Amino acid sequence: MVLIYGETIAESPRSFARIKDMIASRRPTPSTVPAKGREKDFTVAVYYFGNYHPGDPRNEVQKGRGWTEWELVKAAKPRFPGHQQPKVPLWGYEDESDPKVMERKIAAAADHGIDVFLFDWYHYNDGPFLDRPLDLGFLGAANCDRLKFALMWANHDWVEIFPARRGVPGEVLYPGVVTPAGFSKICDQVIEKYFLHPSYWKVDGKPYFSFYDLSKLLAGFPSLTDARAALDEFRAKTRRAGFSDLHLNAVVWGKTVMPWQETPADPARVVRELGFDSVTSYVWIHHAEMPDEQTDFTKVRDE
Numbered sequence: 001m002v003l004i005y006g007e008t009i010a011e012s013p014r015s016f017a018r019i020k021d022m023i024a025s026r027r028p029t030p031s032t033v034p035a036k037g038r039e040k041d042f043t044v045a046v047y048y049f050g051n052y053h054p055g056d057p058r059n060e061v062q063k064g065r066g067w068t069e070w071e072l073v074k075a076a077k078p079r080f081p082g083h084q085q086p087k088v089p090l091w092g093y094e095d096e097s098d099p100k101v102m103e104r105k106i107a108a109a110a111d112h113g114i115d116v117f118l119f120d121w122y123h124y125n126d127g128p129f130l131d132r133p134l135d136l137g138f139l140g141a142a143n144c145d146r147l148k149f150a151l152m153w154a155n156h157d158w159v160e161i162f163p164a165r166r167g168v169p170g171e172v173l174y175p176g177v178v179t180p181a182g183f184s185k186i187c188d189q190v191i192e193k194y195f196l197h198p199s200y201w202k203v204d205g206k207p208y209f210s211f212y213d214l215s216k217l218l219a220g221f222p223s224l225t226d227a228r229a230a231l232d233e234f235r236a237k238t239r240r241a242g243f244s245d246l247h248l249n250a251v252v253w254g255k256t257v258m259p260w261q262e263t264p265a266d267p268a269r270v271v272r273e274l275g276f277d278s279v280t281s282y283v284w285i286h287h288a289e290m291p292d293e294q295t296d297f298t299k300v301r302d303e
Contacts, residue, residue, distance in 0.1 A: 045116035045201065046109070047152065047282065050133030053097035058129050062173065063162075068093075072163055080294055102137035102144075110146040116201045118210070121151040122158070123189075124174045125182045129158065139197070148201035151194060152210040152251065152282075153186075155217060176216040180230060183220060187234045191241050203247040203277075207238060210249035212282065214270055228274050250276045253286030 051059075051069040059067050070093040076086040094101045109117070117138065122129035138144055155178070159170035178186065194200055195207040202208065211217050221227040231248060238246040252267045271279055281287065288300040 043115045043201075044113055045118045045148075045150070046114055047120060048117045048133070049120040050096055050130050050137075052093075053095050053132050053137070055097065056130055056132060058174070062160075068095075069162065075163075097132035097136040099137055099140035099142070102133070103141045106138070106141055106143050106147050110143075114147065116148045116150060118150050118152050118201075120154045120212075122154050122174075123178075123186050124158075124176070125178050126174075129174065144199050148199055149194075149197075150201040150208045150210070151190065152212055152249075154212045156213040157216070176213055177219045180221060180226070183230055184233070187237055191237055195238065195241060195243065202243075205243065206245045206247040206277075207243060208247045208249060209234075210251060210280070212251045214250055214252070214267065214274075218270070224270070224273060231274055247278070248274075248276045249278045249280060250274070251282050252279045253281065 054066045054068055073089075074086055074093070078085045091104070096102060096105070106117075119134045119138075120130070121134070122131070134149070138149055156176045157172045158174040158176070159172050161170045164170065190209065191207075200207055218224060218227050221230060235246045235248075250271050252271065284300060288303040290300070
């Protein structure tokens with residue numbers, strides 16, 4: 001999923017069609033890539049999900065020493081005629097927590113018009129998860145100043161679907177709901193560890209921070225009013241750290257992807273009352289049904 005900043009933020013599937021046209025019309029070409037020192041009139045941010053590295057403590061406990069999601073990629077099998085599996089990565093099965101590996105990713109992204117890596121960032125009541133690609137890889141890369149980075153807090157339940165098995169409900173390993181006290185500590189950590197880094201992405205001078213799951217955010221507080229107060233305090237803490245304010249973003253979807261996901265009954269009202277600055281999407285399957293084993297992309301596009 002690509003986020004484009006510089007014009008109206010998407011608020012509906014119809015808006016995403018407009019953004020698609022905007023990307024196509026402004027896609028950098030050798031003649032349009034801005035010269036060094038000259039800024040574009042838009043920012044391209046791409047989500048980065050990192051589960052392709054060994055050594056994560058939670059994965060080590062659940063899956064065994066050295067396990068990464070590459071194991072699922074290697075084990076993939078064709079499910080219908082023409083289904084090309086497994087896919088073999090051109091650069092090999094790399095360890096994204098290695099700064100040298102991340103340096104090549106950063107260079108490739110920056111050379112092709114990407115401005116921001118928006119990391120899927122996991123933190124539960126009992127601590128972090130999948131933080132090594134950012135903390136060790138990106139922040140340890142010698143060229144991390146070539147890209148900005150920001151956080152999309154993936155505050156959903158982590159369910160055992162690696163691999164998913166038809167008819168077998170996934171076990172919730174790490175609940176996404178955090179307590180008010182846990183939320184406050186997470187805010188402190190985010191500001192100190194990430195917002196103050198020179199490469200952290202800011203929108204109009206305000207650090208960008210996104211929430212994936214509004215339902216889980218709300219479930220951690222007694223009421224919507226309490227959740228709003230916690231977000232207001234997050235803003236206040238950010239201002240006390242020297243910033244003009246905080247840019248809060250909400251990922252909003254119309255359709256759930258997994259059976260255990262929920263969407264607020266009136267997401268527009270929730271977004272408004274919580275005071276978010278913008279909304280966006282994560283993946284297109286949050287907005288289109290795929291009832292068949294084989295679904296043509298043009299069907300999804302048109303829907």
